[in-house]
Amino acid sequence: DKKVTLELGGKGANIVFDDAPIDQAVEGIVTGIFFNQGQVCCAGSRLLVQESIHDELLDSLKRRLSTLRLGDPLDKNTDIGAINSAEQLARISSLVEQGEAEGAERWSPSCELPSSGYWFAPTLFTNVTQAHTVARDEIFGPVLSVLTxxxxxxxxxxxxxxQYGLSAGIWTEKGSRILAVASKLRAGVIWSNTFNKFDPTSPFGGYKESGYGREGGRHGLEAYLDV
Structure with a gap:
């Protein structure tokens, strides 16, 4: 009898309510999806914004994306490095083209891509519905789908x-709302007013197609113990 833990893909929802601190939320959104070029299973690749603040948040997010620097990942001034392979770059490009073909609206800041290597500019999709491929499939790149x-x-x-359930984020000033929403989300890790922050004593893992079992904390040791 072998025990196994699997940490698989994700399509993390980052939920921003109308009372959220906008500037703080924008930083969390950027960290959530553009950290490591979005090549992170628990990336916040779906942004869910309350309708009343959609325009304000998107304006602020676009301004922030326009300041990101692409380049050598070993340079401390770099915000976004290279995609890990030609194969992955082709997959990202294909899914982004599919998003446009399905009617979602694509936006990227004007940024200079290095002449050699595998690069993809940070990208936003708006006018996204739940039926769009970019809202359903894990892209594993610097691509954010925005829903309201x-x-x-x-x-x-x-x-x-x-089909995934690895991570989620909730942005709001109301503690009661954080608890109420978190209790209904089917995600293994739920952050409040932050994203991609980890504690080695806390269990990490997912629901549904995002994995099996947990790693980290006492829960993570249980798969290796037979008592």
Whole structure:
């Protein structure tokens, strides 16, 4: 009898409510999806924004993306490095083209890509629906799909409408809302007013197609113990 743990893919929902601190949320969104060029299983690749702040948040997010620097990953001034292979770059490009073909609106800041290597500019998709491929498939690149919601129940329903369930983020000033929404999200790790922060004593893992078992903390040791 062999025990196994599997940490697999994700399509993390980053949920921003209308009372969220916008500047802090923008930094969390950027960290959530553009850290390591989006080549992170728990990346916040789906942004769910409450309708009333959609325009304000997107304006702020676009301004912030325009300041990101692409280049040598060993240079401390670099924000976004290279994609890890020609094969992965081709996959990202193909999914992004599919997003445009399905009617989502693509935006990238004007940025200079290095002449050699595998590069992809940070990319946003707006006018995204839950049926769009870019909202459903894990792209594993610097590509963010933006959806809107009106009520907390709608946010939860959209966040959970995925074959994945690895990570999620909630941005709001209300502690009661954080707890209420978090209890309904089917994700293994849920952050509040931050994203991609880890504690080695906390278990990490997913629901559904995002994995099996947990790593980290006491939960992570259980797969290796036979008592």
């Amino acid at each position: 919601f009106r009520t907390p129940d709608e946010a939860v329903a959209k966040a959970n409408n995925s």
